[in-house]
Amino acid sequence: MASTSHRALRLLSLLGSRRIWQLRDLAARLAVSERTVRRDLDTLRELGYPILTVRGPDGGYRLGTGHTLPPLLLDHDQALAIAIALQTAPSSVFGLQDDTARALATLQQAIPDTLRAAMESLRLTTLQNYWEFPAPPIDSAALTVVGTAVRLRHILVAELLRADGTRPDPGEPDFTPPRRLEPHHLVVWAGRWYLIAYDPADHRWRVHRVDRLHPRPTTRGFAPRELPDGDLAHFVMSSHDRGDTPAAWPCTGSARLALPAHIVARWAPGGSVVEHLDTGHCRLILGAWSWAGIAGILATFDTDLTELHPPELLDACHRIAARYAGIQTTDSE
Structure with a gap:
């Protein structure tokens, strides 16, 4: 009976994690027969849970509305994932330190002792890595406005901010009137939050960093459009107007690499572009404490380099190449 009850709780947890489950997928996840899954679904219905059957080729089972799930049906891995997410979220969204601490405490009070012990054992202390230069944290209110507009398909009015987050006044050279955007996707890439939106005023797609926007919601809807490039990651990486800037270092340089952008982005140090x-x-823009430091990082990609800027970076590469070329092999005898 204990095994049956545990399986039913797992089944309920699965139903709450996805809109529709097909019978064969549920059976595979629970490692039981489809007949057993049907019996467990009937058990949940008898307990008052609205398990609905969805007809059609893409149908299956889903959890209906109007009933509260039992307290947090999490397994060990899910508990650890939530603990990590809550403890690392404040580094990318401004003003969440107190909220995430309270959320973590609430979770620990609502889960079994074994899971609580696992979560409490994972107390993180986030240290600044030498290469880590995350983007400025985003105001959670702005993130909510943008995310809601994306979800509801509502026009977003947005003012463009400077790199330091200030708003230029009318009449200043960098002032632009607020834009009316059709927000389609909210994307996180390389530690930064981006909005992919269509600008109907000039009939083009744009990529905006959310921390460079002052958004205002509206209730005006719009019809969804198809991206010219369906690959969101490629679309963000290939955008030339997303407003990224490299982190502040004593030396900053750039080079053209004979590698795709997604490969370089995976291994490039934090704070690079x-x-x-x-x-x-692709072109990699990055910084280091010396020109030789940048040259050393570029060498780790083991590919052809062209269009090196500024001249100091090119000189550093030549000096390192000459130094390595002069290394003599030693006789081990």
Whole structure:
């Protein structure tokens, strides 16, 4: 009976994690027969849970509305994932330290002792890595406005901010009137939050960093459009107007690499900027404490380099190449 009850709780947890489950998928996840899953579904219905059957080729089972799930049906891995997410979220969204601490405490009070012990054992202390230069944290209110507009398909009015987060006044050279945008996707890439939106005023798609926007919601809807490039990651990386800037270092340089942008973006140090050029090339803009430091990082990609800027970076590469070329092999005898 204990095994049956545990399986029913797992089944309920699965139903709450996805809109529709097909019978074969539920059976595979629970490692039981489809007949057993049907019996467990009937058990949940007898307990008052609105398990609905969805007809059609893409149908299956889903959990209906109007009933509260039992307190937090989490397994060990889910509990750890939530603990990590809550403890690392404040580094990317401004003003969440107190909220995430309260949420973590609430979770620990609502889960079994074994899971609570696992979560409490994972107390993180986040240290600044030498290469980590995350983007400025985002105001949670602005993130909520943008995310809600994306979800509801509502026009968003947004003012463009400077890199330091200030709003230019009318008459200043960098002032632009507020834009009316059709927000389609909210994307996180390389530690930064981006809005992919269509600008009907000039009939083009744009990528905006959310921390560079002052958004205002509206209730005016719009019809969804198809991206010219259906790959969201490629679309963000290939955008030339997303407003990224490299982190502040004593030396900052750039080079054209004979590698795709998504490869370089995976291994580039935090605070650098990767620009998509074509399917086989990208430009990497990065900084270090010396020109030789930048040259050393570029060498780790083990690919052809061109268009190195500024001249000091090119000179550093030549000096390192000459130094390595002069290394003599030693006789071990």
